[in-house]
Amino acid sequence: MRPGPLLAALVTTLRRNVAMTCAVVVTVTICLAMLGAGLLLRAQAHTVDDFLLDQIEIVVDLQDGLDDADRQALRDELAADPLVVGVTYESKQDVYERFRRDFRTSPDVVAGVGPDDLPASFRLALTDPRDAAVIVETYTGRDGVEAVRDQRALLGPLYRFLDAFTLGAFVLAAVQAVASFVLIYTMIRISAHARRRETAIMRLVGATNAAIRAPFMLESALAGLLGGLLAVGALVLAKIYLVDGRFARQTMFPLFGWDAVWVAAATVLAVGVTAAAGMASVALRRHLRA
Amino acid sequence: MIRLASVTKRYAVGSRPALCDVSTEIGAGEFVFLVGPSGSGKSTLLRLLLREERATTGLVEVAGRDVARIPDRKVPLLRRTVGCVFQDFRLLPDRTVAGNVAFALDVVGRPRHVVRAVVPEVLELVGLTGKEKRFPDELSGGEQQRVAIARAFVGHPQVLLADEPTGNLDPATSAEIMDLLDDINQAGTTILMATHNAGLVDAMRLRVLELDAGLLVRDERRGGYDNPDGPSETSPDIDTGPLDTPASTGPLDVPAQRPRVQAPAPTGREAG
Ligand SMILES: Nc1ncnc2c1ncn2[C@@H]1O[C@H](COP(=O)(O)OP(=O)(O)OP(=O)(O)O)[C@@H](O)[C@H]1O
Ligand SMILES: [Mg+2]
Numbered sequence: 242m243r244p245g246p247l248l249a250a251l252v253t254t255l256r257r258n259v260a261m262t263c264a265v266v267v268t269v270t271i272c273l274a275m276l277g278a279g280l281l282l283r284a285q286a287h288t289v290d291d292f293l294l295d296q297i298e299i300v301v302d303l304q305d306g307l308d309d310a311d312r313q314a315l316r317d318e319l320a321a322d323p324l325v326v327g328v329t330y331e332s333k334q335d336v337y338e339r340f341r342r343d344f345r346t347s348p349d350v351v352a353g354v355g356p357d358d359l360p361a362s363f364r365l366a367l368t369d370p371r372d373a374a375v376i377v378e379t380y381t382g383r384d385g386v387e388a389v390r391d392q393r394a395l396l397g398p399l400y401r402f403l404d405a406f407t408l409g410a411f412v413l414a415a416v417q418a419v420a421s422f423v424l425i426y427t428m429i430r431i432s433a434h435a436r437r438r439e440t441a442i443m444r445l446v447g448a449t450n451a452a453i454r455a456p457f458m459l460e461s462a463l464a465g466l467l468g469g470l471l472a473v474g475a476l477v478l479a480k481i482y483l484v485d486g487r488f489a490r491q492t493m494f495p496l497f498g499w500d501a502v503w504v505a506a507a508t509v510l511a512v513g514v515t516a517a518a519g520m521a522s523v524a525l526r527r528h529l530r531a
Numbered sequence: 532m533i534r535l536a537s538v539t540k541r542y543a544v545g546s547r548p549a550l551c552d553v554s555t556e557i558g559a560g561e562f563v564f565l566v567g568p569s570g571s572g573k574s575t576l577l578r579l580l581l582r583e584e585r586a587t588t589g590l591v592e593v594a595g596r597d598v599a600r601i602p603d604r605k606v607p608l609l610r611r612t613v614g615c616v617f618q619d620f621r622l623l624p625d626r627t628v629a630g631n632v633a634f635a636l637d638v639v640g641r642p643r644h645v646v647r648a649v650v651p652e653v654l655e656l657v658g659l660t661g662k663e664k665r666f667p668d669e670l671s672g673g674e675q676q677r678v679a680i681a682r683a684f685v686g687h688p689q690v691l692l693a694d695e696p697t698g699n700l701d702p703a704t705s706a707e708i709m710d711l712l713d714d715i716n717q718a719g720t721t722i723l724m725a726t727h728n729a730g731l732v733d734a735m736r737l738r739v740l741e742l743d744a745g746l747l748v749r750d751e752r753r754g755g756y757d758n759p760d761g762p763s764e765t766s767p768d769i770d771t772g773p774l775d776t777p778a779s780t781g782p783l784d785v786p787a788q789r790p791r792v793q794a795p796a797p798t799g800r801e802a803g
Contacts, residue, residue, distance in 0.1 A: 246637035438623055447611035448638040
């Protein structure tokens with residue numbers, strides 16, 4: 242069909258079926274917002290990962306005022322440890338640079354800190370990261386050692402939190418997807434009923450199946466697109482007010498950036514439109530006799 | 532144009548067949564009445580020609596194609612060569628006269644300039660010039676049927692099937708519709724019209740096929756509504772009139788001058 246008559250058919254369908262289409266849009270919005278939230282939580286986990294991969298697993302913070310000879314002795318001992326494959330020294334200035342780099346997205350955090358507030362440290366690369374606990378135990382409390390930190394272990398709860406919420410979001414999205422399907426199914430049934438005269442005549446005068454189905458698929462895809470746009474709106478608002486406006490002030494970890502939001506938005510829109518059209522085509526198989 | 536060979540149609544397994552071993556042939560350009568009591572299988576026969584139903588056994592051919600063997604996605608092409616009108620008009624109430632006719636072209640993807648050019652032509656042919664912008668509920672039954680005929684004819688099908696097109700109309704209006712169908716037939720379209728309207732059939736004296744309980748009991752070249760061989764219990768094999776061997780090639784000899792049914796030509800009459 243030409244775009245003109247197709248659009249006219251779409252308008253009739255929508256007009257006769259406003260309430261149902263709205264219900265579909267709402268459910269699809271919730272479904273896609275959950276999907277988007279899940280994607281952003283995963284992006285957040287990746288952001289933290291990247292941040293940590295950048296770092297050596299174990300950090301040995303040195304006490305201020307440790308003299309060069311003692312430092313060298315400690316370094317030799319660490320290098321000789323069979324569990325350790327590499328040792329790097331970072332001066333207070335080096336640590337400060339790294340800190341500024343890691344927290345570039347949170348200027349509030351950086352502002353109150355200077356090079357002197359941070360300890361110089363050794364960064365250890367382990368042969369097997371699972372031996373971290375042994376290293377921590379061995380070197381904690383040594384002369385000149387302020388603290389031994391296993392950064393991954395510190396982050397365990399964070400990872401568990403992110404994973405749980407990601408899973409939760411995806412499960413909710415799946416539940417909403419089922420609800421969306423049921424509603425789209427019903428919407429198509431009502432639309433098919435409302436347009437039964439038109440479809441009967443279309444069939445009679447030799448319209449192809451594709452032409453007969455097009456208005457219904459379009460109705461559903463449009464509901465999917467609208468739901469997708471609303472969900473993207475919700476994600477953008479969440480990024481501005483929740484992530485940047487709140488969490489950024491409360492956490493020390495770097496947060497996902499706008500690129501992650503746009504990737505999630507594009508995914509959400511594409512999934513919304515194609516899934517809605519696909520669900521419609523399944524429903525049409527049932528409600529439109531070929 | 533249309534050929535049925537030993538066609539039997541059973542709607543449900545084991546039920547009495549709606550059509551039973553029907554064989555006949557209709558040449559291009561013919562006008563054929565299909566008569567018979569209620570439930571005799573007239574609509575069933577028309578539905579077979581549109582592939583809305585499939586024959587249980589036997590061969591159904593339309594425009595040289597075995598209808599049963601047309602793949603599903605090509606069925607729309609069959610329906611574009613076979614126009615259709617019904618007793619209940621089946622117009623879209625929220626579209627104007629012109630909109631209803633244009634709909635048939637729009638949905639098969641005809642370009643806009645074609646639609647713009649063809650719709651007024653067809654509306655003029657059926658005598659509805661000046662009423663293009665009316666809605667179906669602002670038209671008389673006869674006018675609504677004209678819209679339906681315009682819609683069926685606008686794609687220039689080779690065959691026009693009419694299932695009791697005058698069933699809801701008074702005699703004078705029926706005669707006008709009959710004249711319109713006759714005009715369309717004179718222009719070359721094959722027409723098969725199922726009807727209970729004895730007056731029309733008797734006045735036209737065209738070929739008549741009579742069904743009774745699914746059996747083809749009469750095929751008469753210039754028949755009337757009633758079976759001259761008496762009540763229709765007769766077996767179809769005994770005497771099917773002068774068309775025992777129907778012409779399979781080309782149109783039958785159409786009478787040069789056909790009787791007009793009482794009403795004058797409808798074109799533009801209501802417009803004035
Ligand atoms: N869809 C269907 N399912 C089952 N049986 C049907 C169906 N359509 C028609 N029949 C049966 O087939 C037989 C023929 O019906 P058909 O509609 O062809 O008759 P008809 O000659 O058109 O009658 P009328 O003059 O009343 O329109 C009838 O016995 C009818 O009950
Ligand atoms: Mg009938």
